[in-house]
Each structure stands twice: as structure tokens, then as C-alpha cells.
Amino acid sequence: MADEQSGATPDPNTGSGNTGSAGSAGLDPNIAAMLSYLLFGWIGGLVMFLTQSHPEVKFHAAQSIITFGGLTVISILLTAIPFTWVISPFLSLLGFVLWILLSIKGYNLEHFKLPVIGDYAEQMSGYQQATA
Template sequence: MIFMGKTSLGLDENIEGALCYLFGVITGILFYILEKESKFVKFHAVQSIILFGGLWVLSIILAFIPYGWMLSGLVNLAAFILWIVCMYKAYKGEKFKLPVIGDIAEQYSQ
């Protein structure tokens, strides 16, 4: 396990980074607002907000498209896989950047 140091909330950075993904947008917003020092945590918080917020919007759009429910299953599977991967990478102390989303998250986490 990588020890990265404590955050302003008193948790290890890697644990707080992983927790940013736990409840998607909710924990992303929570840690983005509460964390005052760690750019690592803020990065994962913003990435979580954009990723799961975007997937939520996509799910709503698919609900209004004929046969969109078929694609919705694939979106949910992708969301689950991304959720696990992002939490794991953050816990390992990696600044795992998703394509496009990671670059945006990096800008807003500074």
C-alpha cells in the first residue's frame, strides 16, 4: 500500500481519493467541497463528478429513445467497470486519467 500523506480531512490521500467514487456524483461533490489541500483528491473528485454525472445524463437520454433500454444495460455495465477501476487506481495512489474527462478534471483540480 502506498502512503501518500494525510489530507485536510485527516484521511490518507489514497483512501479519500477512492472514496470520491464510492457514491459517484454525491461523494465527488462532497470531497471536492470539503478537501482544501490535496490536488490528488480534488482530481478524483472532479473526475467522479464528470464521469458519473455524464453517465447519469446518458441514462436519462436513453430512456427516451426507442429501444434505448438495450443500450442502457451496456452503459450500466461500463459504469460498474469504471467505478471499480477508478476506485482501485485511486486507492493504489495512481492519478488515473480517463480520456477527455481526465484532462478536464486536471484543469479543475488545480
């Protein structure tokens, strides 16, 4: 049976689904979490952080903002320092590897925390880990 207000149909396998609530933008959580990383680094994270309400999506979006925003700032600062061109290829490789790894983890809705950054992302997103 469809939700009267949003027209969304619950997933018959789980009894839940995208309810079309405000801020959901009609994306499945795993797609939204993956897009947090895939859409132009920290910009995709910012878009997903502002438009999504799923806690795991908000965590991945916050982690994307901090990770790729930080890498962007570091790259810009390194251009102002002489002879740091040696570091740039390694920074680019790190960014690429993180981009692929985190996109996959986001798609699987795995709560994969990067050291230090993951803690800040949890605080930023208000993520509360469920206790069993």
C-alpha cells in the same frame, strides 16, 4: 511531536501526514481519493472535491464528478428515447467497470486519466503535475 493547533502527528516514515488543515476532513489522501468514486458515484466526488485539499484527491474527485455525472445524465436522457433500452445494460456495465477500476486507482493515488475526461478533471481541479 504533534501539531499545536490541529493535534495531528506527522507520519514518522515520511515526515509528513495529515496536518488537519482546513478542508482535510481527517482522511488519508488514498482513502479520500477512493471514496471519491465509491460514495454514490458523482455525489462522493462532489463531497471530496469540496472537502479535500490534496491535489491528487481533488483530481480524482473531479474525474468522478465528470465521469459518473455524465453517465447519470446519459442514462436519464436514454429513458426518454424509445428503444434505447438496448444500450442501458452496456452503459451499466461500463459504469460498474469504471467504478471498480477508478476506485482502485484512487486508493493507490495513481494519476490515472481517462481519455478526454481526465484533461477536464485536471483543469477543474487545478492539478499541476510535478516536474522532476
